[in-house]
Amino acid sequence: MIIYINGRFFPLSEVRISPLDYGFMYGFSLFETLKSYDGRLFRLPEHLSRLREGAAYLEISKIPDDAGMERAIRETLRANNLKDARIRLTLSIGEGTLTPDTHSCQQPTLMVAAAHFTSPGDDIYGKGYRAIISGYRRDSLSPLSKIKTGNYLASLLARTEARQKGAEEALLLNERGSLSECSTANIFIVKNKRIITPDEKSGILSGITRQEVLKICLQSGDDVEEREVRPEELFQADEAFITNSLLEIMPLTEINGHTLGKGFCGDITKKLHSAYRDKVNQESI
Ligand code: PMP
Numbered sequence: 001m002i003i004y005i006n007g008r009f010f011p012l013s014e015v016r017i018s019p020l021d022y023g024f025m026y027g028f029s030l031f032e033t034l035k036s037y038d039g040r041l042f043r044l045p046e047h048l049s050r051l052r053e054g055a056a057y058l059e060i061s062k063i064p065d066d067a068g069m070e071r072a073i074r075e076t077l078r079a080n081n082l083k084d085a086r087i088r089l090t091l092s093i094g095e096g097t098l099t100p101d102t103h104s105c106q107q108p109t110l111m112v113a114a115a116h117f118t119s120p121g122d123d124i125y126g127k128g129y130r131a132i133i134s135g136y137r138r139d140s141l142s143p144l145s146k147i148k149t150g151n152y153l154a155s156l157l158a159r160t161e162a163r164q165k166g167a168e169e170a171l172l173l174n175e176r177g178s179l180s181e182c183s184t185a186n187i188f189i190v191k192n193k194r195i196i197t198p199d200e201k202s203g204i205l206s207g208i209t210r211q212e213v214l215k216i217c218l219q220s221g222d223d224v225e226e227r228e229v230r231p232e233e234l235f236q237a238d239e240a241f242i243t244n245s246l247l248e249i250m251p252l253t254e255i256n257g258h259t260l261g262k263g264f265c266g267d268i269t270k271k272l273h274s275a276y277r278d279k280v281n282q283e284s285i
Contacts, residue, residue: 001080001113001115002076002079002080003015003076003111003112003113004072004075004076004079004110004111004112004113005017005109005110005111006107006109006110007064007072009075009076009079017109017111018094018095018109020095020096020097020098021092021094021095021096021109022092022093022094022095022096022102022105023090023092023093023094023109023150024092025096025100026100027149027150027151027152027153028058028092028093028102028105028150029090029091029092029093029149029150029151030051030054030055030058030060030090030091030092030147030148030149030150031051031088031089031090031091031148031149031150032047032048032050032051032087032088032089032148033086033087033088033089033244033245033246034047034086034087034089034245035085035086035087035117035245035246036077036082036083036084036085036086036087036114037084037280037281037284038083038084039077039083040284040285041073041087041284041285042245042279042280042283042284043208043212043245043283044070044073044285045066046208046211047089047208047245048066048069048070050148050208051069051089051091051148053147054091054147054148054149055091055108057143057147058093058147058149059093059102060091060092060093060108061108062107062108063091063108063110064110069089072110072112073087073089073112073114076112076113076114077114080114080115082114082115082116084116084117084118085114085115085116085117086114086115086117086246087112087113087114088111088112088113088114089110089111089112090109090110090111090112090113090150091108091109091110091111092108092109092150093105093108094106094107094108094109095107095109117246119247119248120247120250124250125250125251125265125273126251126264126265127251127253127264127265128241128250128251128252128253128254128264128265129167129168129169129242129250129251129252129253129254130166130167130168130169130252130253130254130255131162131167131168131169131170131171131182131242131252131254131255131256132161132162132165132167132169132170132171132255132256133170133171133173133231133255133256134158134161134162134170134171134172134173134183135158135161136154136155136157136158136161136170136172137154137172137173137174137175137180138154138172138173138174138175138180138181138202138203138204139174139175139203140174140175140176140178140180140201140202140203141175141203142203145180145203145204145205146200146204146205146206147205148205154172155170155172155183155184156183158170158172158183159183159184162183167254169182169183169185169242169252170182170183171187171234171255173231174202174203175203176228177230177231178198178202178228178229178230178231179198179202179229179230179231179233179234180198180202180203180204181198181202181203181204181205181207182242184244185207185209185242185243185244185247185250186198186204186205186206186207186209186210186242186243186244187234187240187241187242187243187252188210188213188240188241188242188243189229189233189234189237189239189240190237190238190239190240190241190261190266190268190269191233191236191237191238192238193222193223193268194223194224194225195213195217195222195223195224195225195268195272196224196225196226196227196229196233197210197213197214197224197225197226197229198226198227198228198229199226199227199228200226201228202228202229207243207244207245208245209243209244209245209248209249209276210243212243212276212279213243213249213272213276214226216272216275216276216279217272220275222268234255234260235255235258235260237260237261238261238266238268239251239260239261239265239266239267239268239269240252240253240255240260240261241266241269241272241273248273248276248277248280249269249272249273249276251264251265251266251269253265
């Protein structure tokens with residue numbers, strides 16, 4: 001694997017990041033995961049602007065402009081001979097002093113890595129994922145819930161919890177006990193043909209795929225609601241699905257061992273996924 005770090009490419013075994021990098025020391029970092037479809041990128045500007053907004057919030061400066069970022073991504077794909085890939089951008093505030101002081105960080109660390117990725121097969125999309133409701137929570141009042149920071153402790157622990165219980169995903173509630181999102185995906189439910197998703201006040205990262213689904217719903221005249229969603233509504237939903245840039249739209253067919261809807265991918269989920277794939281085909285760059 002060839003990795004891009006701060007303007008240069010290195011084989012994985014030769015990469016050096018400072019032990020005093022605050023990304024490592026404190027999780028003081030941001031990241032983006034995006035997907036390359038046969039060498040074409042979907043919603044690249046949206047991923048770059050989310051990274052830039054996060055960087056502005058965390059006061060991480062001196063990062064390449066969008067053209068520089070795009071070049072780094074495309075060259076990483078080329079260097080690794082990849083067409084269908086997951087791409088990971090990581091941006092940390094860089095090396096600082098042992099005494100915690102973000103002002104001591106002079107140069108951010110920007111990393112781009114990519115690995116081969118193919119979408120799950122139709123059988124998996126047909127069956128859908130199982131999820132558990134995690135004991136970990138999202139704080140809907142914390143500004144950090146909206147930012148894609150590298151601090152993924154709760155998400156990763158929730159994911160492990162899910163795997164231990166034989167599920168693929170973990171759903172995190174917020175401090176009010178309402179739905180927020182899954183460990184690395186947003187959630188939607190469908191009830192009486194109405195498409196419902198937790199709103200931004202629910203403690204979610206507003207995913208790029210989520211935005212895309214909302215746009216598709218509006219364009220096709222579907223009934224859609226962004227609002228607080230209680231767990232009972234999920235249990236009683238006709239369909240449910242989760243979204244992120246890699247999985248796109250994955251049906252959720254079981255929660256805490258309870259079958260959701262018919263127990264396989266629902267018609268509305270299928271229709272939305274097909275509309276999403278059309279957009280990917282037409283609008284990737
Ligand atoms: N929420 C969380 C916590 C995530 O990690 C992700 C994946 N990046 C998402 C939602 C979905 O975001 P996107 O659609 O932009 O991939």
